[in-house]
Amino acid sequence: MQRRFGFTLIELLVVMAIVSALLGIVAPRYMHKVAVAREAALKENLSALRIGLDQYYSDRGTYPEALGDLVARRYLRAVPLDPVTERRDTWVPAIREEEGGRKVVHDVRSGAAGNATDGTPFAAW
Template sequence: MVLLRRHAAPAGGFTLIELLIVMVILTTLIAMAIPSFRASLIRSREAVLRDDLFTLRSVIDQYTLDKQEAPQSLSDLVAAGYLRELPVDPFTSSSETWVEEYEDTTIMMPTQTTPGIVDVHSGSNLTSLSGEAYSETQARHQ
């Protein structure tokens, strides 16, 4: 008499322990990647801020040279065609929060009665990755 032995087929899935180990590894990798990702987002916003400030400052200088007087507001730059629109501050998400710095006295024309804009800063109260406030950093013409 021939006995047929049944061989148990090997289980095709993963054990609970194997799945838990994989989940722990993935969670650890993700936890390590998130701070780095957030820092890269902040660095990219800082780069946009530097570029916007450079553009605004260059346009203020060009306006002052062309008109022989400094602009009275940033909207003067748009009205005169130097900018299509004011850039959006990447940290406040608004084009209305730029902080304008005015000259102490008029520098170009004696006929100019009110001081004009000589510099601009971010209106954000946040702090950069280097520890400086965005409203006070980004020195003129870096």
């Protein structure tokens, strides 16, 4: 009599049920950690942009007309990535008019839609 090697359908179903139960427990925690990491990166990138704006103002006595001026004058190597939108062009500059009608960027916010894990809108950061 020949003996067959392999798994029965019941054994495979039990293993798949155990694996899916474990994934059901781990996946939400993983996704939450990914969201928290994106928010931390967003805060860090906003901080780098604001420090660059402050240094530009400190050196030149005026704010830049665009965020690209920070890169052109080497206050930043590149405009940082918004980790929530995964783009560099979604930053929302806060523009104010100086004497003489010149419009300058004095602050920057995220252009990401939605709210952070603590409920505050990304645009409020």
